[in-house]
Amino acid sequence: MPSLLQCFFLLALVSLVLAVPQPKLGKRSFKVERVANPHFRRALDHKRAPGAGTRALVKAYRKYGMELPRGMVDADGNIPAAVKVAADELVGHPAVEEAKAKAKAKGKANKTKTASSTSTAGATVAAAASTAAASSGSGTVTATPESQDVEYLAPISIGGQSIVMDFDSGSSDLWVFSTQLSATAQKGHTNFDTTKSTTFKTMTGAAFSISYGDGSGAAGTVGTDTVNIGGATVTNQAIEVATAVSSSFVSDTNSNGLVGLAFSKLNTVSPTQQKTFFDNAMSTLSQPVFTADLRKGAVGSYEFGNIDSTKFNGSLSWAAVNTTTGFWQFSNSKFSVGTGATTATDGTQAIADTGTTLMLASSAIVSAYYSQVSGAANDASAGGITFPCTATLPDLNVDVGGNYMALVRGDDINYAPVDSTGTTCFGGLQATTNDPQIWGDIMFKSQFVAFNGGNNSIGMAPHQS
Ligand SMILES: *[C@@H]1O[C@H](CO)[C@@H](O)[C@H](O)[C@H]1NC(C)=O
Ligand SMILES: *[C@@H]1O[C@H](CO)[C@@H](O)[C@H](O)[C@H]1NC(C)=O
Ligand SMILES: *[C@@H]1O[C@H](CO)[C@@H](O)[C@H](O)[C@H]1NC(C)=O
Numbered sequence: 358m359p360s361l362l363q364c365f366f367l368l369a370l371v372s373l374v375l376a377v378p379q380p381k382l383g384k385r386s387f388k389v390e391r392v393a394n395p396h397f398r399r400a401l402d403h404k405r406a407p408g409a410g411t412r413a414l415v416k417a418y419r420k421y422g423m424e425l426p427r428g429m430v431d432a433d434g435n436i437p438a439a440v441k442v443a444a445d446e447l448v449g450h451p452a453v454e455e456a457k458a459k460a461k462a463k464g465k466a467n468k469t470k471t472a473s474s475t476s477t478a479g480a481t482v483a484a485a486a487s488t489a490a491a492s493s494g495s496g497t498v499t500a501t502p503e504s505q506d507v508e509y510l511a512p513i514s515i516g517g518q519s520i521v522m523d524f525d526s527g528s529s530d531l532w533v534f535s536t537q538l539s540a541t542a543q544k545g546h547t548n549f550d551t552t553k554s555t556t557f558k559t560m561t562g563a564a565f566s567i568s569y570g571d572g573s574g575a576a577g578t579v580g581t582d583t584v585n586i587g588g589a590t591v592t593n594q595a596i597e598v599a600t601a602v603s604s605s606f607v608s609d610t611n612s613n614g615l616v617g618l619a620f621s622k623l624n625t626v627s628p629t630q631q632k633t634f635f636d637n638a639m640s641t642l643s644q645p646v647f648t649a650d651l652r653k654g655a656v657g658s659y660e661f662g663n664i665d666s667t668k669f670n671g672s673l674s675w676a677a678v679n680t681t682t683g684f685w686q687f688s689n690s691k692f693s694v695g696t697g698a699t700t701a702t703d704g705t706q707a708i709a710d711t712g713t714t715l716m717l718a719s720s721a722i723v724s725a726y727y728s729q730v731s732g733a734a735n736d737a738s739a740g741g742i743t744f745p746c747t748a749t750l751p752d753l754n755v756d757v758g759g760n761y762m763a764l765v766r767g768d769d770i771n772y773a774p775v776d777s778t779g780t781t782c783f784g785g786l787q788a789t790t791n792d793p794q795i796w797g798d799i800m801f802k803s804q805f806v807a808f809n810g811g812n813n814s815i816g817m818a819p820h821q822s
């Protein structure tokens with residue numbers, strides 16, 4: 358059986374191949390009617406580079422294999438350049454592709470088995486001899502937003518080599534750019550060199566291949582090494598050494614790989630599935646938690662083993678996590694806009710995903726929200742909902758697990774201008790075309806989030822304003 362992520366990927370491919378998606382966004386009731394826009398292609402050509410908002414939305418849709426709404430297909434039913442951004446090819450050579458295919462076949466044949474034999478490697482963990490909080494297991498690193506908060510990056514050490522990575526609570530592989538990639542792929546990146554690490558050990562016969570569903574991906578070999586994230590250390594952590602990466606990763610020279618922080622059941626290493634850094638570190642951390650403190654246009658932090666109460670206002674509210682899918686998923690049963698009345702949703706779920714830029718919510722939430730924003734429109738040329746940059750956006754309150762309404766600030770929902778004129782802005786809140794909803798960095802900018810692997814729960818509190 359293919360893995361969940363592979364399923365997502367296949368769905369993404371299917372939706373691409375079928376090409377003419379239903380006008381899902383258009384069914385929504387908020388005031389602005391979508392009209393077929395004959396100028397779509399021209400608008401894109403004119404702008405040359407699609408806006409960061411459009412790219413982020415396409416990436417999120419495709420990461421989760423969702424149908425692209427009609428706004429992302431041009432008048433002729435073709436997918437324009439903006440949307441193709443994520444449809445990239447692995448940059449590798451034939452031998453790599455062959456190894457990858459083999460690994461995939463193996464993984465499939467042994468799926469049931471590998472799922473239950475997670476991390477027989479048995480990583481051993483040690484509290485790091487770090488500076489201040491030396492004695493017990495915890496670690497902190499800065500989380501720095503890339504331009505327009507597209508992603509949040511943090512430094513880690515692998516076998517003593519310091520490498521900046523994207524922390525992703527929506528996937529479960531720790532893979533890294535390496536000196537085994539082609540020179541073209543390595544250019545501008547920090548590349549992990551296994552030969553220069555005295556602690557690196559090859560995991561014979563192991564391989565990984567991850568497809569993020571958005572069309573991006575990476576593949577390669579596997580070994581173990583010591584990973585230190587801001588003082589929290591795991592020895593024998595599975596390191597997935599990329600020998601092929603997709604072009605969107607190649608062109609993003611700020612990031613050199615991903616640190617997957619969802620549940621280990623989504624890990625793609627075969628024949629033996631491996632544990633995430635957090636799973637390995639958990640037993641020696643002071644508390645079995647990691648936290649995300651992501652800020653709008655400013656440096657925040659990721660912390661392991663400790664909940665820093667100076668980073669949020671009041672106390673955390675905890676919600677039970679539904680681990681069925683391997684994501685940090687919880688129920689969402691109601692919402693309100695600004696100071697308006699609370700509306701029940703029809704029992705949907707949402708996941709907290711640091712690796713997705715925008716907040717993708719159910720159409721009921723998105724319609725109700727933008728009906729309160731004058732000038733909001735389903736903007737075909739931008740491929741999503743936009744509004745005048747001068748608009749005052751209300752706050753959005755969304756239920757998390759039944760006992761807490763998380764406030765997402767209107768200011769955070771103003772994602773970014775669609776172009777250099779700064780007149781029209783792209784909404785940080787966009788519609789999902791499926792369940793669960795995917796609440797990405799827009800939500801994290803308003804809420805401090807603690808991921809508790811001890812009792813599988815998620816804690817939230819508003820950031821200090
Ligand atoms: C499945 O795993 C077993 C060992 O657990 C191995 O002998 C076998 O070759 C694997 N199957 C495939 C198709 O790789
Ligand atoms: C999980 O543990 C935290 C303490 O770390 C506790 O406050 C919270 O109530 C627990 N949550 C659930 C859903 O059990
Ligand atoms: C947990 O998630 C799965 C998959 O999204 C869903 O089918 C199931 O209903 C959820 N369970 C609960 C108790 O909400």
Ligand SMILES: *[C@@H]1O[C@H](CO)[C@@H](O)[C@H](O)[C@H]1NC(C)=O
Nearest residue numbers: 669670671672819820821822
């Ligand atoms: C903390 O929350 C209270 C109550 O919501 C609010 O009045 C106060 O301004 C907040 N403090 C900070 C520093 O954000």
